[in-house]
Every structure is written in structure tokens, then in C-alpha cells.
Amino acid sequence: MKTRRAINISTDDIPRYQQVKDYIIDRINSGAWQPGMKIDSEAELVAATGVSRMTVNRALRELTAEGRLTRMQGSGTFVAEQKPQSALLEIHSIAQEIRERGGKYSCEIHSLQEEKARPDLARAMSLAPYSTVYHSVIVHKDNGVPIQLSSRFINPKIAPDYLKQDFTTITPNEYLLSLAPITSVEHVIEALIAEPWVRDLLEINSAEPCLALHRKTWVGEVIATCSTFYYPGSRYTLGGRFTPPSAGSIGIS
Template identity: 55%
Template structure:
């Protein structure tokens, strides 16, 4: 899992000093080596440059090439070596900081974020299998499957260019004929070109995508929302009932495979989290 939404560094002077000392002692990688790794990881995917920089940094962190507490190359070094504008680098680093991958310290530098002593385990599962394992019957209703032109927001989450063709599907899943999930999914056609040809009445998008692009990394963002009228009607909910929204982004070999918005009726779904200690 990605190191999101964790506050691991103290803002005190002693805390900053400790961080610098640990970084200098624990990481021998030079700025030049780190930038060279980043250049190799960027590739030439048709995506906004800042997004390519972000994904390259994320891949370096996820693969362990950039270690926790390691100092990130300076903006000046990244601008010079990557041949991009300072504004582009600043945006990439700023967003990675807000997402929890990096920690920026004024006058000190930018560092790879360090996780706390536990990991939240929110696993990716096949909803059909989950329902079957409870001894219940799964069914679904496919409301739409089509090819669309990616708007800027859709392009960003898939790591593609605005206007590029992407796939979209909208499916409602039922447990014993009661709606329990609305799956609103975007798919990268470069990774799953035959997505729209599948019969999702007989298999789930999860099953198909795991076959063609096995999951190597994933991200979940969970929030409570009030559904709009169409969503409430599709999920057969009361007017005052809230929903649990899980936004899920998954990767395979450093390429974004899919971005899904999974909407659950608040009274019919519980979120289970498991934690593993690290001593």
C-alpha cells in the first residue's frame, strides 16, 4: 500500500535534526544516481509531464529504490536533468507531498516519507467472491459500457493524455437481489484493449482485469458522501442515507490499469481493516 495520510515527522528542531542525521547515515545514494533512476523510470507515455514525473517518483518509492528518509533531488537538479520547467517539478513535488509520499521541510529539503509502525490492509477483492463466501447470491446489472474521450481529470488518474480514448463501465452489484455496490470504472485501453468485449454478466471487471493485467500496486481513498438522486435510486436508498465511497486506483508494471469509484449504501456495508505490527 502507498504511504498515504500519515504524519511521521515531528516539526520540532530536534526532530528535524534527527531526521537529517538519520538520512545522512542511512542513505548513501547520491543525487545524481537518484535522478538517473528517475529518468529511466519516466518512459515516454502520452501523459502530462508533471504526471509522468509523479508516477516515476511513486514507482521509485514503491520499488524501494528511494528509501524512507532519503533526501529527494532538489528542484534545480530535477529541472536541469529532466529538461522540464520549475513549475512542472514544483507541482509534482507539491502533489506528492499532499498525498503523503514526500515530506518537504523549509530550508532543509524534501524527503521520502516514512510509514508508522503499522500498515493498514485494505485489500482488493472480487465482490462476487465476497458475496458467495457469505453464502449469498451475486448478480449484477450492466448499465453502460462505452468508449469515451478522457477529460483532464480522467486522463490524470489513468496517466494518459487529455482527449485520448478510454473505456468506461457502470455496473450495479446485488446481494440476494439487494443492491450493495455501484461500480463506476475507467479503464486504460492500452493495458486492457478488449475490455468492452467482455460479458460482465458472467464475470466481474475485477476478474478480467486481474487476468490481463495482474495487480502490482493499488491505492484506496475512503470517504463518506451523500449520494445524488440517480445514485440513490440505483442503490434503492432512503433520502437521508449516506454512502461509503471507495476510490480505487490500481497499477500493473508501473502503468495505471483502472480507476474505479465504488459506492456502497452506508447501512449495507462495513469496512474491515487489518493491521500488521512491525515491532
């Protein structure tokens, strides 16, 4: 019997190199391998897992690129020192935000339909061009004044019933969070002069700079995108407990 495996490498859909990565991450997270410690060599991992050395090598190489391990030729592989963690940004509900600072929240749904994804959008969502996606455009208001506009593209796989929801009672963000846990998020912020249809709905003119927050959300391999445009003059706070009274904070819908 050649393969005396210390761990179980299944034949599921998960690639073997990924299973080896998971195994190593587990041992680090469980504390069995402390930061700075030398871990098993490739040869030992081969013996433990039953996969080939090249597969083990790939797993170790990727974990090194991801900053979890440090390797030294001739010496060995070590658990990387922990990288410093920084401030966190809470996701909170825009409706709650507005109510908490005494405003009257309302929203208008300007679009809620299915569309064909144009190639660039399709690529961003890892879909075939002109696939069916759900699209919503919602304007959030505080005492009747437009505060932010959010344009969302949803992969029907995530939320088949997205179009049937009543987003005047639950925000899209709250609804989507209730369906599945988010795997990963990426944000991009930019300042720009908004397009005419956005300016129109937000009631701003063509000279006012607008803050846009683009968010891409992964639920497993499935992707949703959301672009939020903020009313000019709004300021958006990240972290920090001591918000001065001058700058209110704007939530994410």
C-alpha cells in the same frame, strides 16, 4: 580505461539514476547491506557504476526521501531501519463474499462503452484530454437487493478487449487482475450524498449517506480508476479475524 564498472549500467530506456537506485535496493534486499550498516560512499558508487556523482547523489537523495536510507553529512550513508509494517487488507471478490454468507449474487450492467475522458479524469489517468477510455457501470446485488455500484474507467492499453467481456460471469476486478499484475494502488474513502444517477441505481434516497471507495490502480505507468458506492448501512471491514456477527463484510468487486 576509465570506467571499470562493478555493475552493468545499460543504455536502455531506464534512466541511470533509477538503475543506481535499483542496484542499491537489490543489495539491501539481498541482505548484502543490512539495516544500520554503512553503504558505499558516493565516490565509491561512482567508481562502481561509471555514472557521474550528481546522478549517484540523486539516487541516494531519492532513496533517502523514500525512507530506505539515512544520510549524515561528513559521516556516510546508512541503510534505514525497517519501518513497521501494519495490517493488510485483502482484496476479495464481491461475488464470492455474497455467496459465502449465503446470499444469491447477481449483477446488472448499466453501461459498458467507450467514452471521451473529460480533462479532470484524463489528468487523473495521465491521459490527454478527451482520450478514449472504457467505462463500465455495474450494480452488484444480493438476493436482488443492490449492495454496491462500481464505476470504472479503464485505459484501453491495459485491456483492449474490456468491452467484449461478459461481466456476469467474471467480475471486472477478476478480469483485470488476470491481465497484468498491479504495480501500485491508492485508495480514498469518503462519505457523501451520492449523485442522482447513483442513488437511482442503488435505490436510495437523497438523505442517506453513502460510502464511496475510490481506487486508482497502476499497471506500470498505465492507470485505471474505480469508484465503488456502497449501499447505506453497509459496513466495510478492514483486517481482523474476529468479525462480530452484527457487521457483515463487504467485498470489493
